[in-house]
Amino acid sequence: MTMRLLTTLGTLAAALALSACASAPTELRGTGDLGVVIERATGRVQIVEHSHDSSLGSVDGLGDLSHAHVAFSRDSRYAYVFGRDGGLTKVDLLTRRIARRIIQAGNSIGGSVSQDGRLVVAQNYEPGGIKAFDADTLELLAEVPAEYAPGKFSRVVGLADVPGQRFAYALFDANEIWVSDLSDPRKPVTTRYPAGKQPYDGLVTPDGRYFLAGLFGEDGISLLDLWHPEAGSRKILSGYGRGEEKLPVFKMPHLRGWSLAAGQAWLPAVGRHEVLVADVRSWQEAARIPVKGQPVFVMARPDGRQVWVNFAFPDNEWVQVIDTVEKRVIHTFSPGKAVLHLEFTPRGEEVWLSSRDSNRVTVVDTASFAVRKELPADAPSGIFFTSRAQRIGF
């Protein structure tokens, strides 16, 4: 008996020792400076840290990561990686291992975490709709099919978590904005609003009050005030193209990081080489800034003094920086070929940029624009820091 116990203990100790050396990290560390870099073509993510700008390791086996999106658990220990192929993988940032993985849809473009951190919600193209999962176990709790007419399902875009366990999103094929209340996760309650033609992405303001859906099928943005949902949605900046034919759009803009800075909203004009600026009180156009190509991401540095812009093919090697007070471009540079994404550190002293076709991530000082570091990465796309876990709408 005792002998047996001893053997068992021995085996256990050996197993522990083994698992300890298999998983690299042995020291205690926090997660506030961690992040994930998507290596698009290889189904892999790198785990990085921005205190010393280094890569800590990588995690493999995540499937098709074109258009991958990442959301973080409330404690910032886990990354939820949403793959194009419907894979939803919960990655442990500390052990750098897959904690759980499911295939939840046929074609997915992202997801978000609820206000209380208990639900992970995915937005899907196929089958069109959203699905809510238990954040710990990834057990399916609820489904809201985007069935906008009998037997007709829309692709869902622009999903954002908003206060009150609600999620706002847009239906590309149905020209609508939906808000689903998941307070009782097993019984979602959904309200529908008209949006305008072909909403292609959405975002919520940092206070969780306004949901905006960018429109592809017409010039303008659809706006829903979540403090006064009874007033319905309305259109802003309509006709910003002034009736001119838009240029062919080789890549859809993204609104996720699209941003508020200096009391104004900064957003990409679709099919134009312009960044649009709208006053946040009146939602009237305040300015438009000519830029080098069609903007994809228009992102404010966290303090709002700068807005950084990358561009659609074929101008995607360029990045421009706009000064939000002077409202003009103050810096133009190329960190590499095919710049797909950028992410600021939480207080904005540096920004990380991914260059897919140069196979690297470039870390740039936002005050001097000097390159601080270049990290090798295999066709990198999205970069996501854990500070997103503490923000509404990410």
Place this chain on the structure above:
Amino acid sequence: MDRSLLIHVAVLLGLTALAVSAAPAAEPAPTPERQQTLVHMVRQDCGSCHGMRLAGGLGPALLPERLAELPDESLVATILNGRPGTAMPGWNRFMDEAEAGWIVARLKEGFPSLQ
């Protein structure tokens, strides 16, 4: 406004003329180097809408099963000129008709992977 519309139309016409004149009657296959560029472009840049594995996204899947029934000429025309009123842009600034034809043939037999 009319003026810039006119310019657009003129540029478009010019491009179309260019694309047409660039396509020789007997279409030689693109050079191996150019083929690699095209494969990269389809997987990565077309992939932003059609998915890197071409299984669909904002644009439909471009897999052999789906394309088999569709005539080559119409697929080539879609790639070069886009489909007005949809999110599909025309790519005639970046490839000629022979190259679009080469892409369509590869799509129908199962598109090559990235190197």
